[in-house]
Every structure is written in structure tokens, then in C-alpha cells.
Amino acid sequence: MQKMESEQIFRSGFVSIIGNPNAGKSTLMNALVGEKLAIVTPKAQTTRHRIIGISTGENYQLVFSDTPGVMKPKYKLHDKMLKSVGVAIADADLILLLSDIQENFPEQALFTLFKTTKIPVFLILNKADLSSKEQITLRREELEEEIKPEQTFIISALKKTGLTELLTAIINRMPEGPAYYDADQLTDKPERFFVSEIIREQIFLQFEEEIPYGTEVSILEYKDMGDRVHIEAEIHTERLQHKGMLIGKQGAAIRNLGTASRKNIEAWLGKPVFLQLYVRVAEKWKDNQRYLKGFGYDNI
Ligand SMILES: Nc1nc2c(ncn2[C@@H]2O[C@H](COP(=O)(O)OP(=O)(O)OP(=O)(O)O)[C@@H](O)[C@H]2O)c(=O)[nH]1
Ligand SMILES: [Mg+2]
Structure with missing residues (x-):
């Protein structure tokens, strides 16, 4: 008993x-x-x-x-x-x-x-x-x-x-206690956060040395149309030279990055995705309070 x-x-x-x-x-x-x-x-x-x-x-x-x-x-x-x-x-x-x-x-x-x-x-x-x-x-x-x-x-x-x-x-x-989240909930952040992380993962995998460390990704637009998702993301990089490398010769690098990111996002969301990537220079963002806030580093 x-x-x-x-x-x-x-x-x-x-x-x-x-x-x-x-x-x-x-x-x-x-x-x-x-x-x-x-x-x-x-x-x-x-x-x-x-x-x-x-x-x-x-x-x-x-x-x-x-x-x-x-x-x-x-x-x-x-x-x-x-x-x-x-x-x-x-x-x-x-x-x-x-x-x-x-x-x-x-x-x-x-x-x-x-x-x-x-x-x-x-x-x-x-x-x-x-x-x-x-x-x-x-x-x-x-x-x-x-x-x-x-x-x-x-x-x-x-x-x-x-x-x-x-x-x-x-x-x-663990102590005795209640369930804090619904049984089917896996995480607390919205899908768009994971989308930006998937793009960042691809940047880490595809680019060397300083580029991944000087890069951040933000989502400009995330529209779920039911059967597919329309996403526009911005890659922020510290230097103009890195922007050139991220885009590559005739856009080859950014195309590869876009394709790999899209495939991984589609696998994660389980539906087709349209993905548009932009690259812009954000000088010294790693030391800039406003940028960091915009990238979500204040909402710990
Ligand atoms: N061989 C081996 N590799 C592992 C193991 N666990 C993780 N790795 C590899 O170690 C590397 C780092 O793994 P992550 O899980 O990203 O490590 P992390 O601690 O989260 O790293 P940060 O987020 O950078 O602090 C990846 O290449 C993993 O595949 C393991 O048990 N064995
Ligand atoms: Mg980690």
C-alpha cells in the first residue's frame, strides 16, 4: 500500500x-x-x-x-x-x-x-x-x-x-512538485528564435575564424501561411570585409548558407520555407548595448 x-x-x-x-x-x-x-x-x-x-x-x-x-x-x-x-x-x-x-x-x-x-x-x-x-x-x-x-x-x-x-x-x-509546463511543451522560446539559431549554426559550420564570432542573426519577418512559412532574416557582421566573405563571389556563399539553413528550418518546422537572407554591417555590436538589447541579450 x-x-x-x-x-x-x-x-x-x-x-x-x-x-x-x-x-x-x-x-x-x-x-x-x-x-x-x-x-x-x-x-x-x-x-x-x-x-x-x-x-x-x-x-x-x-x-x-x-x-x-x-x-x-x-x-x-x-x-x-x-x-x-x-x-x-x-x-x-x-x-x-x-x-x-x-x-x-x-x-x-x-x-x-x-x-x-x-x-x-x-x-x-x-x-x-x-x-x-x-x-x-x-x-x-x-x-x-x-x-x-x-x-x-x-x-x-x-x-x-x-x-x-x-x-x-x-x-x-528532484523535489516533489507540480508540472510547470504543459506535457507537450518542449521549450519556452518562440519558433523564430530557433530559426535564427539554425541560421547561426550554419554560419558556424560554413565560415571560419572570426566570422562566426562576429556575427548575429535577427528575424525581420516571420509569416506562417499555414502550409508554408515566409522568413526574412538579417545577418549582422562586424566588418565590411566579413560582409563580402559572407556574400561570396557572385553571391555563392550566401546562396549555400541560405540553402543549408532553409533545409534545416524546414526539417525543424515540418513544412516548406521561403527564406531570404540579408547581410549588413553592425560595427562593434558585441560592445553596443542597443544592438545587444535588440538581439535579445537583455531578456535572460
Ligand atoms: N566525441 C564526442 N564528441 C562530443 C560529445 N559531446 C559533444 N561532442 C562534440 O563536441 C562539440 C561541442 O558540442 P556542444 O554540444 O556544442 O558543446 P557546448 O558545451 O554546448 O559548447 P558551447 O555552446 O560552445 O559552450 C560538438 O562537435 C559535439 O559533437 C561526446 O560525448 N563525444
Ligand atoms: Mg552549447
Whole structure:
């Protein structure tokens, strides 16, 4: 009888995924939610906004937050990114501190964020598929000593190993509580946000060096006509020279970018899309409060 009662408990809570750039945070959130919400690229500092992913089961609802990688801020943009990590930590019932076993740059900036928090931490060692037992043990000892996590998990977010065990432990660690969102809701941001992220992902994948880091995407027009969607987006870049490279010879680069973006947006929305891209120069936008506000960095 008692057993039956305990089975009825509904658990819910906020789980924030924190870590260095490129640790695999977005890959992990997508895998845990079972849907590609956050963009993933091989380049560091891909994620710029906190992104929520909701996973609802019969007895639980987990509200994950994927966050930008923690690094030393160089621009106002980075200050805002870091602030969103701070908010995600403060809001959390549980923190998943994700560490890439392969990386050996220190996680010092991260540790300072944890010094004052009493929120429980699970240490997640990621990219086990690329790592030897010795590497894993060494990393584990180093980080457990520094962070003193409640539990440690060794996973591959990419290959989806160790995730069932992790998910069960997360659910069990949640307090008893209500569902905060409808069972079929996956995230909190509108579709146009994800469209701009898909275009940004393609810029990260198709262009090298400074271009992705100096680029932002905003949606000028988003018209859902029922059977298809009409989208016009603007790519803001820091320099005139980069604008030229984004457009390419006789518009070849922007055409490729447009085609790849459109295909991915169509897959995400599940209907045909008309996509028009424009490129404009927005000098020093990364340090310009007005631009940053326009790009949504004030609504953390
Ligand atoms: N081999 C391997 N690669 C992984 C794993 N998890 C993530 N990656 C790769 O690592 C790279 C970075 O992944 P992301 O999920 O974008 O990392 P992130 O922590 O969100 O990065 P930022 O948003 O830049 O902070 C991508 O190329 C992923 O495919 C893993 O378990 N194994
Ligand atoms: Mg990311």
C-alpha cells in the first residue's frame, strides 16, 4: 500500500547544465530532451543564450537549461552570456557540471561560480568515447576534490551512453512538485528564435575564424501561411570585409548558407520555407548595448 503511494509522487524541478565552452552541454541537453533544441557545432562559444528544454514523463517534469560556456569576458556580449549562466545557477534545483575529459584547460572560472552556491551538483564527465580509463580516473579525482559533487557520472552525450542512469538519478533528486509546463511543451522560446539559431549554426559550420564570432542573426519577418512559412532574416557582421566573405563571389556563399539553413528550418518546422537572407554591417555590436538589447541579450 505504502509502495503504491510513493509511486504516485510527481517530481519536478530546474536542472542547469553548466561547463566550459565546447564541453558538450548543448549535445547533452538535446539528448536528455530527445529533441534538437540547442545548436551544436565543433566550435567553442556556440551557445549565447540560456535555452530551456522540457522533459515530461508520467511522474516527473524536468526543466533543463542549456547555458553558454563559462569563460573570461572580453566583450559586453560575454558579460551578458555569463550573467545568463549566473541566473541559471541561481534558479536551479540541481546543477549538472559538465566537463570534457579531453580538455585540459582549467575550469577555474567555473569553480568560482560554485564557491557560494549550496545547490546540489552532479559532476558529469563527458566524451568518454574518446577517453582512456586512466584519463577518466585522473579527471574524476581532480574535479571531485575541487567541486565535491553529490554524484559523478561518466557519459558520452554524442553516443548517448550513460544517459539512462543519469536521467534516473536526476529525477530521483528532484523535489516533489507540480508540472510547470504543459506535457507537450518542449521549450519556452518562440519558433523564430530557433530559426535564427539554425541560421547561426550554419554560419558556424560554413565560415571560419572570426566570422562566426562576429556575427548575429535577427528575424525581420516571420509569416506562417499555414502550409508554408515566409522568413526574412538579417545577418549582422562586424566588418565590411566579413560582409563580402559572407556574400561570396557572385553571391555563392550566401546562396549555400541560405540553402543549408532553409533545409534545416524546414526539417525543424515540418513544412516548406521561403527564406531570404540579408547581410549588413553592425560595427562593434558585441560592445553596443542597443544592438545587444535588440538581439535579445537583455531578456535572460
Ligand atoms: N566525441 C564526442 N564528441 C562530443 C560529445 N559531446 C559533444 N561532442 C562534440 O563536441 C562539440 C561541442 O558540442 P556542444 O554540444 O556544442 O558543446 P557546448 O558545451 O554546448 O559548447 P558551447 O555552446 O560552445 O559552450 C560538438 O562537435 C559535439 O559533437 C561526446 O560525448 N563525444
Ligand atoms: Mg552549447
